[in-house]
Each structure stands twice: as structure tokens, then as C-alpha cells.
Amino acid sequence: MRKFLLVLLLLLVLAGSGGAWWAWRAWQQPGPLPEATAVVVExxxxxxxxxxxxxxxxxIRDPRIFAAAVWLTRKQGPLRAGEYLFPAHASLRQVLEVLRTARPVQRMVTLPEGLTARQMVDMLEQAAGLFGDVPAVDEGELLPETYAYSWGDSRASVVRRAATAMRETLDRLWKERAPDLPLKTPREALILASIVERETGKPEERARVAAVFVNRLKRNMPLQSDPTVAYAAADGGVLDRPLTRxxxxxxxxxxxxxxxGLPPGPIASPGVAALRAVLKPMETDELYFVADGSGGHAFASTLQEHNRNVARWRALERQRSAP
Structure with missing residues (x-):
């Protein structure tokens, strides 16, 4: 390679102005890349x-010309490892600028709300471009969010960021909590928020569902949350069948x-909205809720009203299952 470079330089010197024109053309002319493409430099x-x-x-067209250009412009800095996006028809000059000065491609991994620790670990293991093992993750330890990373980052680094985000978010919201909550610690808030997260997928219902559970805790009533039973029946996983008696x-x-009271730990990772709902629940005297057949819930303050809601829901279920 060094011999090739010396020969190339000699030819350029001997060619005079013609060689200078050729070098300038090779340096500036559009490259062969038809569309923007990301390439990993190990x-x-x-x-x-x-x-x-x-x-x-x-x-690029010719790796040999590329190598010569790298050597001739070596004072501009070394080539960096990483994943870089090269624009369509990038010239040799642009290619070297990307390798020396551009930011690496930002990849994203999204950890959705309501996943168990096992599910989050699976997602991190499947995220392309991350390397290394996923460290042990406790239930509810990671904050559901979209995390940016670069090719070659470790899975452990994403776990650390997600765990730090959960601690900081929980600490901040705990300081802003409503008075007189039946929750003694931030961990208890995390546990209840995980239940709320699994109970409803409707954002507008979270604070109301949280209020029902808060009211039950204040009265020492059992929470009677199906997702907690499903978590137990699946041994900390996701139950793939209906609950039974x-x-x-x-x-x-x-x-x-x-x-x-509360179960001994979270059943999933709650998002910011569920944490906020638990620490600032709706003001209501409601103690019950049941599915209303439309993806939401019917709420009630008395057992009599709740039984009527349950009867309506069961009638809807019978209609749907009828041939």
C-alpha cells in the first residue's frame, strides 16, 4: 500500500497540471451511492x-483511491469507528468528512409501558447494534421510554440509563405527591403504578383507576386486581389465557x-403517566370499576351500582359470543 501511494504521488507530480485536474476530479466528483446509506466502521x-x-x-468506486486520499489528507484527522450515514452520491471529500467529523447514526430502542422485566430484557437482546449481555433487571426497575444509542454501545449502558431515569422520575414525582396518600414510600407508589398501568390502556382513565385503588387502600379493602393475579399465575411472566376461578x-x-394491601413488588414497568396518576389521583369516592365493553371501564361508588355495571358487561359478552 505504501508503495502504491508513492507511485501515485510521483505520477501526480510528473503529470503536472493534468495530474492536478485528475486528483481534483477524483476528490470532488459525485460518488456512486444511489441513496443515503448507513455503513458500520468496525x-x-x-x-x-x-x-x-x-x-x-x-x-466509493475504488478502495485504492480512497486509501490514497486518506493518506494525503492524514493531517485532517484519523478515521473514526462507528455507524455513519453517507449521503447519496457523496464525493470522496464528503466521505472523508463523514468519517472524521460526523456524528454516528443514532439508533433507537423503545421500551413500552406495562412490559415485564423479562419482556424488556428480550427487547434489549434483540436490539441491533447493541453488544454484551443484559444485566439482571428487577421488575419495575426500568422507565419505559425511547432510548437513543450508537452502534457498538453496550446493553448494560442502556439498562443503566433506563434505571437512572426511573429513579429520578420517581423521586421527582414523589416530592410532588398529593397529601394523605396511603403510600409510605416511593417503592409503594411504583408498585401501585404498575397495577394501574396494566389495568387500563386509556390515558384519561389512569387517574380515576388510581383513585379507586387509593380509596380501597384507605379502607383496607383488597385491591382485587386481575393483572396481579395474572402475574402470579404466569410466575412473573405474561399469562396467555383467561383467568380461572x-x-x-x-x-x-x-x-x-x-x-x-399492595403486593410485594411491581408487576410491570409503569410509565410516567401512571406514576403521576398514582401520586396525584382523581378526587372521587369510587371504589369499583369493571370493563364497559368499549375498551374502557364503568366506575361505581357503591356495590349495588357496581353489580349493575357487571351485569351490563356480562350481557354484552353474551351477545358477542352468541352465534
């Missing part, structure tokens, strides 16, 4: 390896039909 890659990768991706009757610390 750590530890030498100039030849980078040139081969760019050539195989269609970014045996599930509701099982002796398990997460069975909130048999046990009063």
Missing part, C-alpha cells in the same frame, strides 16, 4: 478494511383477591 479497522467496507456498500383462589402473595 473498531480497529485499518484504512484498507474501511475502504473495502465502503466499496462493498457502494459508497382457581387462579383467583390460589394462595400467592401477588393475589390481591386473597391478600389486602
Amino acid at each position: 473498531r480497529g479497522s485499518g484504512t484498507q478494511a474501511v475502504g473495502m467496507a465502503l466499496g462493498e456498500s457502494g459508497v 382457581a387462579d383467583l383462589d390460589m394462595d400467592h402473595p401477588f393475589n390481591t383477591y386473597r391478600n389486602r
